[in-house]
Every structure is written in C-alpha cells, then in structure tokens.
Amino acid sequence: MLKRNPSDFTLWKKSKAGEPVWQSPWGEGRPGWHTECVVMSQKYLGESFDIHGGGIDLVFPHHENELAQATAISGKPLANYWMHNGFLNIDGEKMSKSLKNFFTARDILAEYDAEAIRFFFLSKHYRSPIDFTRELIEEADRAVHNLYSALKAVDYLAHRSEALEMDEVLTGLESEFVAGMDDDFNTAKAIAVLFELAKRARNATLSYAERLSSALLMVKLGDILGFFSNVEAKLSRKIVDLSAELVELIISYRNKARESKDWAMSDQIRNDLGKLGIEVKDSPGGSTWSMKE
C-alpha cells in the first residue's frame, strides 16, 4: 500500500517467504506490527482497557501509532494508563545478545532466590533504568533476609493467626505505604515502610503485641509487592540456608573485637573468612562483606 503522507506508518506489509500470509484487497501480506498489537489487545481486553505497558523505547513510534489506530476505530482511548519501564543494564552496559551479557529470567532464577530478584527490581522506580550487578543482587538478597529475620524474631509461624492490632504508628506506616504506591508505584518508598516495620518487630523496647502486629502488617503489605508467598518454607529453612546470617553474626563478633582494639582477633577473623571465599571490607561506615569471584 502506498503512503499518502511521509509520516504515515505501515498498515499492511507484503509477506516475505516463510512468513504467515493473509489475503487482502492489497494482495497477500500481514498487518504491520502497530496494527497487530491493537488488534490482539482489543480482541482479548476490549476496545478500551486499563493499563498498557512497554519499554520506554516504544513510546514513539509504536505506542503513538497504536493509539492513533485504536482511536480512529473506536473513538475511545485505547488505555487509561500507559506505563513505560526503564532499561535493564548489565554492569553498566545495555543487555544485548551481541555483547554476550544476555540472560533470561530462568537463568537468573537458577542462581538467585526469586524474592531477592523481585526486591532488586522493586528497589528502583520502574521508569528508571536499572543496573544489574551481582553485588546489587547479593545486597537485595541480604535485605530480604533482614525482613525474614524480623519474622523469626517474633516467632511468626506460631503466631501468624493472631489479630493484627493497628495502633497510631502502624496506621501511619500503612498510609505511607499506600501513598508511595499511589505515587506512580513508588515501590522504593513502599519497601522503606517494610524495613521500618521489620525494625519495630525486632525492637526489644516495644511490647510483644506491638512487635507481632508490626510483623503481621509487614507481611500484609509485603504480600502486595509479592513477598512472603512462601513464608512457611523460608522460615523453616535448614542450616545450609543460614549461611548469610552466620556470616553477619561472625562479622558482628569481629566488630566487637575492633571496638576493643583487639586487632589480632579482628585480622584473624578476616583472614579466616577470606579462606572461605568471603571478603570483608572495612570503611568508616562499618564492615561489608561479599563472596569473592
């Protein structure tokens, strides 16, 4: 089909050999991809639907052209909300097959806990680009551990059916969570509330009822973000899964040795952890650790 205007986009494409073919008044071919998207989404979701997603690179021309066609057909908006996510970069570079830094969700799930990966993505705003590094995933994994350790601190599994009692502080934290999510899915803000609740669940100066309710609210809100779906299995983990917590514990003893200027002990702990492939780094803000490559 001929263009009448240089800015017209393709509605019908001549098929190449091996491609699916349909008959049309303009000869054999197939719809252009802007058309394909509109037809498929309207068939399954209706003339107008709520949310249309896609990568930030699809805003123009793809989504612009989808919208133009749909509006021309029905006179209604195609979607109430258009949401565009930022790119995923790998170690500072765009993920691409040619750079060989390409992996699938399945690959990464074989290596890391699903909740750590979920946490990693939710810790940034969905519209921002996000940089994937092993360090950041391991950091996310430790953060998730932190939430679970708060559940352990209140013996969550034994008390989870008890009533959640909302006091003023918890009501305030819940509103903060909701306000964050209402603000174009500010999941980083919502996650900060989960940490605040984890802190309360571990806070020995609060009553047990207050600590338990904090934990119960953390699970209720975390569930909205897809956390804690497997809480039973996670909390009854075997010792092999405790390694991150054990390292934290050993490092806390080393910190005590450093506080009392027992440098010999502090160095010995660092060297011994080093032999196990665990690298400890000291900075004015405290000690961090990571697995050596």
Ligand SMILES: [Zn+2]
């Ligand atoms: Zn599309």
